Amino acid sequence: MASPYNVLITGTSGFIGGSLLADLLSRTDGPIKNAKIFAAARSDEQVESVSKLGINVLQIDLMDEKSVLNAVLKNEIDIIVHTAGAILPQMATNLIKSLGERRRASGTETHYIHTSVATMFSEEGGWPYGQVKDSDDSILEKEKEIGEANPINVLVAELGKAEGVTTYNVPVPTVYGRGTGEWRKLSVNIPAITRASMKLKTVYKFEKDGHPPAIHISDLTALYAAILEKIILKETIPSGEKGYYFAMAHKSPWWEVMERLAQSMHARGLVSEPTAKVWPSYEVAAEHTGFPLIFIRAIGTSNGDLVPVNGPKIGWQPKWTEKMYLDSIDDEVQAVLDLDTVKMTLWDSL
Ligand SMILES: NC(=O)c1ccc[n+]([C@@H]2O[C@H](COP(=O)([O-])OP(=O)(O)OC[C@H]3O[C@@H](n4cnc5c(N)ncnc54)[C@H](OP(=O)(O)O)[C@@H]3O)[C@@H](O)[C@H]2O)c1
Structure with missing residues (x-):
């Protein structure tokens, strides 16, 4: 046919x-x-x-x-x-x-x-x-x-x-997760925070916790x-x-994610403390993560109460849960070590 x-x-x-x-x-x-x-x-x-x-x-x-x-x-x-x-x-x-x-x-x-x-x-x-x-x-x-x-x-x-x-x-x-494409295989947020943590030998979190969708x-x-x-x-x-289809599977508890990141990176000798410290300011966070300052509050501390109805209605069932996500943070660190080979250009156009 x-x-x-x-x-x-x-x-x-x-x-x-x-x-x-x-x-x-x-x-x-x-x-x-x-x-x-x-x-x-x-x-x-x-x-x-x-x-x-x-x-x-x-x-x-x-x-x-x-x-x-x-x-x-x-x-x-x-x-x-x-x-x-x-x-x-x-x-x-x-x-x-x-x-x-x-x-x-x-x-x-x-x-x-x-x-x-x-x-x-x-x-x-x-x-x-x-x-x-x-x-x-x-x-x-x-x-x-x-x-x-x-x-x-x-x-x-x-x-x-x-x-x-x-x-x-x-x-x-x-x-989150490893990409399966031919070129850039890393996402934006967790890899950027991982890179910044490696550079600063410390994992930083924002002063306010957030639970955005993931x-x-x-x-x-x-x-x-x-x-x-x-x-x-x-x-x-x-x-x-x-025609909106919220691509939301579960929440991402930011502070918990940062603590898991600190534990994983400390066990690998990549940061000096096994716990996360608070960023001194949004400006410093923007400078080190590469996130544009205008979006940093939204990227770092946002919540958002999104309810996906249309995706499930057409038969979409996400498989990953919040627990699976938290348990995979060490894999996120490994992914950055393995795959961080292609320049991130996402923010260049803004
Ligand atoms: N990843 C996330 O967590 C996330 C979350 C929410 C929304 N998004 C949005 O989803 C989109 C894709 O995200 P991503 O993580 O896949 O980003 P990505 O890895 O940077 O992929 C974007 C791709 O678009 C290409 N591109 C950019 N400008 C182009 C142009 N003028 N002509 C042709 N190709 C162009 C880029 O090519 P070059 O390599 O040449 O730049 C790159 O291959 C982005 O707009 C992002 O803001 C992503």
Whole structure:
């Protein structure tokens, strides 16, 4: 049977996109097996690396409107899973508009799955409304009320509607675990704190504890795959302004995580004390972790009461629990020692 859908994954040299690509390509049956998968990457060496998987790798700068449009039209892309730039409106605009063009040119439906940032639904991230279910009908209206703080989610839903592209939004919290992609295999938060702790020979925590949501990378890729499967099967699932899928598996108790990190790193001789100390200031924390100062409170101390309803409704069941996460902190340290070979560029564009 001919492939019903051409699916483009962006950010495939990155942690999330690379792991998603590996997950999708590892499937030996199911609807995704019938889709043709394309990968987007930026540099020559990334393209060469991802190409080893034997799929079509498109070299695109996603900020370049024309390149994105050409790639989508030439390769007849019907679905895009965007993991390269959660908060950059230009990339989302280029991708959604291109899918709009593709829909008009082919007369076929097109779909866009956006990766966004779950921290936006915490008080520290600018969300004043407390608990939020992804199935709440009023999320987009509330995001509009917040205005400047949450522009990307509004853009995705509204531009998608204007372009006739069906959109889905996956707000992603702290992701942990080893990536399974070809290029960058490390996430952002725990590796950055581990690197800073190694440099300072001390694990630091923030003065205020936080319990933000978290997810193992394998549970996250399973959520994208669950959405993709429903699209490929042409089943109607929440989309557009109702198309939020909170990628939350459990909470991350920050102080407890930092204490486990201190124990693990001390046992390995990487820090001088087996307990965490308090950062002297947010500025010092930003300098040493590399997190932008404007986001550091949200990254370091946020809570956020997110309730995922839509993912479980379409059959997504995360496997990792808070206990499994805490028990895996030593593996997180080992992952940094084993895999910290590729420069982290995430914050460079901000
Ligand atoms: N990891 C987490 O815990 C987490 C949590 C919440 C949200 N997110 C968001 O999810 C997204 C992916 O996260 P990640 O951890 O996978 O980050 P990552 O490892 O840095 O991956 C991002 C990928 O996008 C690529 N990219 C960036 N700008 C591009 C451009 N203009 N054209 C083409 N490719 C471009 C990067 O390529 P280069 O290597 O060339 O820069 C990189 O391969 C990010 O936007 C992040 O903010 C991540």
